[in-house]
Amino acid sequence: MENKNKKASPWKSLQFGLAILAGLLVYAYGFQITKVDLEDLRSERRQESLTRAVRELARPEIFEYEQAEEIINAPIYVPCPTGEVPSLPEPDKSGPYLIVTPSCAAAGETVRVEGYNFAADTKGPLRFIPGSDPTNVVEIGRDNVQTDADGSFVHEMILPERLSEDVQYLRATLRHNVGTPHLTRTAYDTWDKIVETVFLALLATTFGTFLAIPLSFIAARNLMKPVKSPLSSIALSLLGWPLGIALGYLVVRWVNGLSDPFAENIPVNLVSILLMPTLVWLGIRWALPQEEITQPPLNLRLARLGVLFLTILVSFFGLFQLASLARNLGLAGISALGPFAFLGNFLFQVGDIVSIITPALGGLAAGAALSSLMGRIGLRSAEKLTSASVKLFNIVFATLAGAVTFGLLGQLVEWLYRIDQPWYTLWGPVLTGALLGLALAVFTKAKDTLPTGLVIYYVTRTLLNGLRSVEALVMALVFVIAVGIGPLAGAMALGLHTIVSLAKLYSEQVESIMAGPLEAIQATGANRLQTIVYAVIPQIIPPYISYTMYRWDINVRMSTIIGFVGGGGIGFLLQQNINLLNYRAASAQMLAIAIVVASMDYISSVLREKYV
Amino acid sequence: MLQIKNLTKIYDGGVKALDNVSFDVPDGQFLAVIGLSGSGKSTLLRCINRLIEPTDGQILWNGEDITKASPEEMRRIRRKIGMVFQHFNLVHRSKVITNVLAGRLGYINPAWSLLNRFPKADMEKAIKQLERVGIADKANQRADELSGGQQQRVGIARALMQDPEMILADEPVASLDPVLAHSIMKHLEDINDKDGVTVLCSLHFLDLVHRYADRVVALNEGKLVFEGMPREIDDQKFKDIYGRDAERVG
Numbered sequence A: 001m002e003n004k005n006k007k008a009s010p011w012k013s014l015q016f017g018l019a020i021l022a023g024l025l026v027y028a029y030g031f032q033i034t035k036v037d038l039e040d041l042r043s044e045r046r047q048e049s050l051t052r053a054v055r056e057l058a059r060p061e062i063f064e065y066e067q068a069e070e071i072i073n074a075p076i077y078v079p080c081p082t083g084e085v086p087s088l089p090e091p092d093k094s095g096p097y098l099i100v101t102p103s104c105a106a107a108g109e110t111v112r113v114e115g116y117n118f119a120a121d122t123k124g125p126l127r128f129i130p131g132s133d134p135t136n137v138v139e140i141g142r143d144n145v146q147t148d149a150d151g152s153f154v155h156e157m158i159l160p161e162r163l164s165e166d167v168q169y170l171r172a173t174l175r176h177n178v179g180t181p182h183l184t185r186t187a188y189d190t191w192d193k194i195v196e197t198v199f200l201a202l203l204a205t206t207f208g209t210f211l212a213i214p215l216s217f218i219a220a221r222n223l224m225k226p227v228k229s230p231l232s233s234i235a236l237s238l239l240g241w242p243l244g245i246a247l248g249y250l251v252v253r254w255v256n257g258l259s260d261p262f263a264e265n266i267p268v269n270l271v272s273i274l275l276m277p278t279l280v281w282l283g284i285r286w287a288l289p290q291e292e293i294t295q296p297p298l299n300l301r302l303a304r305l306g307v308l309f310l311t312i313l314v315s316f317f318g319l320f321q322l323a324s325l326a327r328n329l330g331l332a333g334i335s336a337l338g339p340f341a342f343l344g345n346f347l348f349q350v351g352d353i354v355s356i357i358t359p360a361l362g363g364l365a366a367g368a369a370l371s372s373l374m375g376r377i378g379l380r381s382a383e384k385l386t387s388a389s390v391k392l393f394n395i396v397f398a399t400l401a402g403a404v405t406f407g408l409l410g411q412l413v414e415w416l417y418r419i420d421q422p423w424y425t426l427w428g429p430v431l432t433g434a435l436l437g438l439a440l441a442v443f444t445k446a447k448d449t450l451p452t453g454l455v456i457y458y459v460t461r462t463l464l465n466g467l468r469s470v471e472a473l474v475m476a477l478v479f480v481i482a483v484g485i486g487p488l489a490g491a492m493a494l495g496l497h498t499i500v501s502l503a504k505l506y507s508e509q510v511e512s513i514m515a516g517p518l519e520a521i522q523a524t525g526a527n528r529l530q531t532i533v534y535a536v537i538p539q540i541i542p543p544y545i546s547y548t549m550y551r552w553d554i555n556v557r558m559s560t561i562i563g564f565v566g567g568g569g570i571g572f573l574l575q576q577n578i579n580l581l582n583y584r585a586a587s588a589q590m591l592a593i594a595i596v597v598a599s600m601d602y603i604s605s606v607l608r609e610k611y612v
Numbered sequence B: 001m002l003q004i005k006n007l008t009k010i011y012d013g014g015v016k017a018l019d020n021v022s023f024d025v026p027d028g029q030f031l032a033v034i035g036l037s038g039s040g041k042s043t044l045l046r047c048i049n050r051l052i053e054p055t056d057g058q059i060l061w062n063g064e065d066i067t068k069a070s071p072e073e074m075r076r077i078r079r080k081i082g083m084v085f086q087h088f089n090l091v092h093r094s095k096v097i098t099n100v101l102a103g104r105l106g107y108i109n110p111a112w113s114l115l116n117r118f119p120k121a122d123m124e125k126a127i128k129q130l131e132r133v134g135i136a137d138k139a140n141q142r143a144d145e146l147s148g149g150q151q152q153r154v155g156i157a158r159a160l161m162q163d164p165e166m167i168l169a170d171e172p173v174a175s176l177d178p179v180l181a182h183s184i185m186k187h188l189e190d191i192n193d194k195d196g197v198t199v200l201c202s203l204h205f206l207d208l209v210h211r212y213a214d215r216v217v218a219l220n221e222g223k224l225v226f227e228g229m230p231r232e233i234d235d236q237k238f239k240d241i242y243g244r245d246a247e248r249v250g
């Protein structure tokens, strides 16, 4: 073996040399495309602007003094008029004044400018004002002067190439600070935006966490693996989703119609909002008894289902009434609350959001409910019917479910890409789905259970991993297109990114919980939901808190730069100031970011220590 | 009456943990399950409430086949079978009282569980069970603050909350010292005597078997190798159960 190694050694060194050469090539190419060029860094112009930028960065624009200005003009002729020099008026020596000698000269010549009676130790530009108007705002030159302790200065100045027969002027503008320092405009803007930044992160984190928790359960292998159902149940529950969503949406819209006539009627709003919870409570109490030792008769169960349905309608009516009330109160608040008008606005927006998402929510809830109901019917049929009839059942409903599901997916593609070819986006998928369903029904045993849970788990995992690999900044770009430039786009992008990354982290925690308590709770007869509430959730609370804080940290950091792509927050201001070469303002914003990030870091570490 | 008929369990990896096991347990009996580590005791007990799906065979309880029960029926069956574990299996971060109340979950409507609400009667019942096992004063402590013996009592209280007709105890005292072991076993004996609950209890120590069990079944590599009274275990039987090189201790 060793011998063989030795023999191969020239070939090996050649390989090694080639590898080094290849590495060199890669780096050389890398330098080329990343434009590494120190020559450019050494150029004087660049050095100068770098120095300026660094100096300005070191002085963030946070405080400033009120400035007092002394602006004094002195007349001058450029060039000297032919003939007699008109006599110039004596300067008013009661205040600051300038003496120019000589009082006329040719362009390019040097004149001596003396200033007296200015405030002591002030600085400012000394400029040439072309044209014969002393109030002209155009100034020429780069000269600066500084007064001494007596308030006077002497400066030699070269006259510019601006010729006129009329009198022209030199202007000294000397500024000095008065009073105590106060916050700059930049500081106020920075404050506004940093608050926006923090709240953007807060909203993204809370909504993200809220939605990531349920997702993390279906992305956890240990919870999903035991979920198995027969084909009859899968097919029916697949059919239940679209049916339920459509029905639920229609019904909730109908309730909305019932509620609309009373939208402006605050007393009716109030009465219904007060009455609804009582009715809903009574309905739930009757329809869902807390404990049941024996199975009640069928007609009682049907009656309960009916009451539950009515209760849900009533609660949706209440929600719409609540939304109207919030909007009305919000509108009233906006005009009446003065500095607290944002509370009114908040109320109004919440009302608006509730009234918009309620139908969607109703649709989803109905979809879930109908799907689980139909799934149960499927399960029952698989248990009670003979194998042959279950087979028939499977063939019919699996075909139907496949056709409907694939057809709807095709229609989604159609809506996204507008392919406008029904064969590809409707009939093709319908046929494929039907055939797949049929094949599944034919080739599985009628009463066999299929690993539904694992399929859902893999689909969820794939989706999560795919979405997670898209940077939040890129998501923000997409949302900017969808909802426009502003903090909403940033919040949605961060929120989505939070959902997917937290769901992944959370689900890993769910997968690593102790199996013992899970087993013990299952052994008591608890169903899946109860097992999650009593055995899973208590175990995952500490890591969940810890991950949520960690995410909150990241979101604050991200929200400071999400403005670069139009996502709102302080990043927008920062980018603007950098582009305008306004480094002092940019420095103020960077300082704000540093302070916020550092304090978030500190707060979250304290909280983590306390609660985890 | 519990009837185990030709029960076989083959794990995914191909291990035959139970091999054609059959025996009956009359109502109200205290049955000990013995055997070496890895002989299939835990598998047997978990097949009875289908925490583990049997590969083959039947488990009839009062005439109903547990192996064929639907999820809904399984919920109804499980709530009548309490279970006690070697490692107690309490939810550590929950309060003792919550752990005990969890025994009612099979009766509670899941919608109410979402709100973490139990009926008042259950709360009172939970306190009563804790009193019965002598740790009512710990009700509001976190479960992981309790000692092992106390945790196992919580486990028993949880099983009692189910109003069980049968209790499966998987080495309930294997993690406890001998004194505590007796006190836990006495609780199980008491439940068996006073409430008429059938008890299936896997045990490692023969003196405990002699002291508490009415009848014994023994497993060796998944096969039923002995079925009878504790006192019938003579040296020969002992070697059948535990292997030829085994020696009796205690």
Ligand SMILES: Nc1ncnc2c1ncn2[C@@H]1O[C@H](COP(=O)(O)OP(=O)(O)OP(=O)(O)O)[C@@H](O)[C@H]1O
Pocket (backbone or CB within 6 Å): B011, B012, B013, B015, B016, B017, B035, B036, B037, B038, B039, B040, B041, B042, B043, B044
């Ligand atoms: N989940 C599993 N997957 C695969 N094999 C398993 C699994 N659980 C147990 N086994 C195997 O099945 C056999 C019986 O295990 P079981 O836990 O029932 O034994 P036991 O008698 O309870 O042992 P102990 O006294 O150590 O608790 C062992 O060989 C074990 O390795």
Ligand SMILES: [Mg+2]
Pocket (backbone or CB within 6 Å): B041, B042, B043, B170, B171
């Ligand atoms: Mg065991």
